[in-house]
Amino acid sequence: MKKLLSALLILICSASLIGCDNMSKQDVGTMTGALAGGLLGSAVGQGSGRVLAIGAGAVAGAVIGNAIGKNMDETDRLKMNRALENNQPGQPAYWHNAKTGANYQVVPTRNVTVDGNQYCREYRSVADIGGKKQQVYGTACRQPDGSWQVVND
DSSP: OHHHHHHHHHHHHHHHHHTGGGOOHHHHHHHHHHHHHHHHHHHHOOTTHHHHHHHHHHHHHHHHHHHHHHHOOHHHHHHHHHHHHHOOTTOOEEEEOTTTOOEEEEEEEEEEEETTEEEEEEEEEEEEETTEEEEEEEEEEEOTTSOEEEEEO
């Protein structure tokens, strides 16, 4: 069963890397949320219930990530990039998108190195979309052009 889960995780990661240029913000949110939820489920599940926890976490994460990704527009992404670039770990950035009515909070939580890129940060984002709060944890890395790209959630 562990081999099946590992293969599934590798397949999901591969699919997300292959389609990065063609993926919509909603697709990225869905994939990111699913990975984060699956990893969280793996951490909390035990014994035979671990598989169920991973599956439930992945589904819940995908739904939340999808909703956040669907509602984030270019202005929101720019503000998230600014928070990842300028805010100290633990220092939140808040904004309201008048066009969508969504409220966002992004908090860089710590600096990390990913695949040799030392300009990466773990973060927590909370979106209040239509009165429903949704939280996502992830990691983003600064790209050579100065933008930030989510590398896993």
